[in-house]
Amino acid sequence: xSLLQIAEPGESAAPHQHKLAVGIDLGTTNSLVATVRSGMSxxxxxxxxxxxxxxxxxxxxxxxxxxxxxxxxxxxVDPRNxxxxxxxxxxxxxxxxxxRESMPYDFEDNPGMVRLRTVAGVKTPVEVSAEIxxxxxxxxxxxxxxxxxxxxxxxxxxxDDAQRQATKDAAKLAGINVLRLLNEPTAAAIAYGLDxxxxxxxxxxxxxxxxxxxxxxxxxxxxxxxxxxxxxSSLGGDDFDQRIFCxxxxxxxxxxxxxxxxxxxxxxxxxxxxxLTQHAVAPIAARLAxxxxxxLKLTTEIFTEISKTLVTKTxxxxxxxxxxxxxxxxxxxxxxxxxxxxRMPQIQRAVGEFFGQAPLNNLDPDxxxxxxxxxxxxxxxxxxxxxxxxxxxDVIPLSLGLETMGGLVERIIPRNSTIPVARAQEFTxxxxxxxxxxxxxxQGERDLVSDCRSLxxxxxxxxxxxxAGAARIRVTFQxxxxxxxSVTAREMTTGVESSITVKPSYGLSDDEVASMLKDSMLxxxxxxxxxxxxxxxxxxxxxxxxxxxxxRNDGELLADEQRGKIEAAISRLQVAVLGEDKRxxxxxxxxxxxxxREFAAKRMDKSIRTVFAGKNxxxxxxxxxSEKSSGESA
Amino acid sequence: MDxxxxxxxxxxxPRRFRQDVALLDKRYIDAQAQVHPDRFAHAGEAERRLSLQxxxxxxxxxxxxxxxxxRAKYLLxxxxxxxxxxxxTAMPADFLMEQMEWREALExxxxxxxxxxxxxxxxxxxxxxxxxxxxxxxxLDDKEDHVSAAACVRRLMFLEKLLADIDExxxxxxx
Numbered sequence: 001x002s003l004l005q006i007a008e009p010g011e012s013a014a015p016h017q018h019k020l021a022v023g024i025d026l027g028t029t030n031s032l033v034a035t036v037r038s039g040m041s042x043x044x045x046x047x048x049x050x051x052x053x054x055x056x057x058x059x060x061x062x063x064x065x066x067x068x069x070x071x072x073x074x075x076x077v078d079p080r081n082x083x084x085x086x087x088x089x090x091x092x093x094x095x096x097x098x099x100r101e102s103m104p105y106d107f108e109d110n111p112g113m114v115r116l117r118t119v120a121g122v123k124t125p126v127e128v129s130a131e132i133x134x135x136x137x138x139x140x141x142x143x144x145x146x147x148x149x150x151x152x153x154x155x156x157x158x159x160d161d162a163q164r165q166a167t168k169d170a171a172k173l174a175g176i177n178v179l180r181l182l183n184e185p186t187a188a189a190i191a192y193g194l195d196x197x198x199x200x201x202x203x204x205x206x207x208x209x210x211x212x213x214x215x216x217x218x219x220x221x222x223x224x225x226x227x228x229x230x231x232x233s234s235l236g237g238d239d240f241d242q243r244i245f246c247x248x249x250x251x252x253x254x255x256x257x258x259x260x261x262x263x264x265x266x267x268x269x270x271x272x273x274x275x276l277t278q279h280a281v282a283p284i285a286a287r288l289a290x291x292x293x294x295x296l297k298l299t300t301e302i303f304t305e306i307s308k309t310l311v312t313k314t315x316x317x318x319x320x321x322x323x324x325x326x327x328x329x330x331x332x333x334x335x336x337x338x339x340x341x342x343r344m345p346q347i348q349r350a351v352g353e354f355f356g357q358a359p360l361n362n363l364d365p366d367x368x369x370x371x372x373x374x375x376x377x378x379x380x381x382x383x384x385x386x387x388x389x390x391x392x393x394d395v396i397p398l399s400l401g402l403e404t405m406g407g408l409v410e411r412i413i414p415r416n417s418t419i420p421v422a423r424a425q426e427f428t429x430x431x432x433x434x435x436x437x438x439x440x441x442x443q444g445e446r447d448l449v450s451d452c453r454s455l456x457x458x459x460x461x462x463x464x465x466x467x468a469g470a471a472r473i474r475v476t477f478q479x480x481x482x483x484x485x486s487v488t489a490r491e492m493t494t495g496v497e498s499s500i501t502v503k504p505s506y507g508l509s510d511d512e513v514a515s516m517l518k519d520s521m522l523x524x525x526x527x528x529x530x531x532x533x534x535x536x537x538x539x540x541x542x543x544x545x546x547x548x549x550x551x552r553n554d555g556e557l558l559a560d561e562q563r564g565k566i567e568a569a570i571s572r573l574q575v576a577v578l579g580e581d582k583r584x585x586x587x588x589x590x591x592x593x594x595x596x597r598e599f600a601a602k603r604m605d606k607s608i609r610t611v612f613a614g615k616n617x618x619x620x621x622x623x624x625x626s627e628k629s630s631g632e633s634a
Numbered sequence: 635m636d637x638x639x640x641x642x643x644x645x646x647x648p649r650r651f652r653q654d655v656a657l658l659d660k661r662y663i664d665a666q667a668q669v670h671p672d673r674f675a676h677a678g679e680a681e682r683r684l685s686l687q688x689x690x691x692x693x694x695x696x697x698x699x700x701x702x703x704x705r706a707k708y709l710l711x712x713x714x715x716x717x718x719x720x721x722x723t724a725m726p727a728d729f730l731m732e733q734m735e736w737r738e739a740l741e742x743x744x745x746x747x748x749x750x751x752x753x754x755x756x757x758x759x760x761x762x763x764x765x766x767x768x769x770x771x772x773x774l775d776d777k778e779d780h781v782s783a784a785a786c787v788r789r790l791m792f793l794e795k796l797l798a799d800i801d802e803x804x805x806x807x808x809x
């Protein structure tokens with residue numbers, strides 16, 4: 001494994017200005033990390049030159065955790081402790097998981113996110129994912145020769161709030177600063193669009209190991225606008241494996257399987273599926289621990305037949321996404337295929353037939369998401385200056401609503417709203433002196449709460465006691481650029497802000513994440529503490545550079561006294577960075593943040609004022625022309 | 635750009651129904667290019683918070699002005715005109731009759747699984763709506779007749795709901 005070149009010979013930009021940022025594709029089956037070097041997105045391989053990291057974690061009795069190919073090799077040997085496809089369990093409850101009977105895991109049944117009992121203790125899918133992210137972070141830092149400033153981590157576009165938050169929590173546990181949670185089809189569109197200078201409406205059909213996404217995007221000169229998105233977060237290549245698995249059991253007349261044999265046959269099923277991409281017949285041969293023998297031949301015809309309904313299941317969300325975008329197949333200029341599972345011939349055929357054109361496969365379907373994420377990470381970290389930057393306008397995939405009387409849903413933010421988006425709703429009290437209010441937020445398109453997905457319960461406390469019905473509590477629901485919901489509340493007559501406790505329905509509470517972080521510090525070696533300090537130092541350095549750059553560009557907005565205070569805070573932080581005291585570092589960072597608050601507002605104002613300021617001749621003419629014309633239709 | 639201005643003033647567009655949509659799109663992109671959170675992902679907390687507020691504001695304004703129906707409703711609201719949308723009896727009888735006929739046709743087509751007819755209904759309702767937008771442009775921009783415009787908007791809201799139900803019927807046929 002070689003240290004990647006930081007700068008090309010002769011490059012004028014000072015190398016130390018380049019921020020180390022990566023894109024991470026945390027996939028169901030495989031994960032990847034990529035970065036931008038010398039203007040090009042590249043996947044970072046391991047010491048053996050392998051770009052993919054199997055998303056598999058082996059928990060050993062001695063407390064060791066093994067991630068990747070080595071772990072995968074153990075999956076039939078130690079099926080209960082080798083966790084595969086943990087992404088399917090993120091933000092999900094036990095009853096959400098299909099085919100769990102054929103899974104060799106020891107699931108813990110409690111309300112909220114499912115947990116797995118392993119020989120190393122009870123693990124959440126968040127912790128499993130954190131192990132994978134950790135390996136990728138270390139891989140990247142070793143290759144790039146420094147601590148990462150941040151990463152863009154991709155998620156299926158159809159992931160709900162719980163699944164997204166779980167991903168962010170996993171990143172936190174792995175010591176990764178998340179620059180953005182990016183939707184996988186959008187990441188692929190960036191890789192594709194920038195690569196091909198494409199313009200027009202494109203569909204991204206993304207079939208991964210465990211999730212299916214369809215996104216309709218409009219690409220035009222530097223703007224990637226998601227028009228609609230849809231999918232199925234429990235449908236993927238794994239399900240095709242499952243069909244073959246069931247066929248094997250039936251065709252070979254097998255008795256109920258042990259966990260190890262089940263794992264063995266699922267692996268055979270997957271291998272057969274992949275083999276059929278290039279061949280007409282796949283031999284399936286296995287000797288089970290039970291002594292039974294499997295000796296079958298799976299043909300393309302049989303596979304196509306047994307997986308027919310799965311293929312159809314992917315077309316429905318495509319139709320819906322097109323309708324949501326107000327478009328037909330004729331409007332779609334190209335269909336980009338993403339995800340290893342799109343290699344299946346029946347998928348290529350079905351998509352080609354539906355869209356009436358050959359799908360585009362020119363970018364490696366396994367790598368395109370990571371490459372796009374790396375490109376975006378490079379932009380978000382601040383490595384690109386100026387004019388060739390692009391704008392990404394993404395959407396929320398599922399409607400957000402509130403539970404009202406009688407178990408009904410009142411939709412407050414509709415699906416496919418461009419993010420960030422907010423909506424305010426007014427509530428009042430129904431009892432005299434009531435000081436708290438409970439709000440139940442759900443995601444989904446149906447009218448009954450029971451048919452939708454519970455997101456979280458928010459408790460608003462600190463409402464000033466009043467006569468029933470007198471309080472006017474304005475609750476603002478904000479969805480940020482990561483697609484995550486946050487809630488603020490203010491009582492309007494008194495202006496008092498209510499405090500909000502969040503009880504996520506399928507997530508970890510802030511306390512749980514904090515305590516897991518602490519645990520990982522205590523039980524790892526000193527490395528963990530040192531790493532945490534390093535990360536804080538990098539974050540502090542990032543803040544210092546950002547403020548210094550702001551002073552260079554917009555220093556004239558500040559009075560001398562204000563500027564002096566900011567510069568003093570920078571100096572104090574620079575001193576703290578050199579020290580070993582993480583707590584002091586934190587305090588110094590907060591101080592600098594506080595001192596620059598007003599400056600930030602002034603800079604934002606200055607930025608805003610430049611918008612529309614440079615009206616050119618063409619624009620003025622077009623305004624005059626539109627004043628004469630007679631409007632437009634829908 | 636003034637955060638507290640109305641949506642039209644935010645984009646420096648004239649406050650009227652007829653809009654140059656291409657120009658509005660361009661203003662929207664120009665605005666987001668300055669304030670979008672992606673531009674501040676590596677900045678301090680204060681800037682990230684401000685950016686989130688601004689980008690949200692810009693999205694809200696754009697979404698309202700982009701679609702003719704929401705634009706019309708917004709204009710009426712700015713003019714202080716209460717839509718009185720709860721009030722069914724404000725709808726003319728012949729309009730309500732026509733709505734009932736449409737709904738019966740929808741039900742028939744849905745039960746018969748008549749995809750073709752449902753698509754045709756979608757097109758017809760869409761055309762009706764487009765024609766209404768022409769009407770609203772005249773009422774709001776030329777005649778400043780808010781009362782008639784409001785009546786037109788209320789009818790359009792019925793049609794929009796009908797369209798959504800037709801689309802849902804089409805969707806359920808496809809499943």
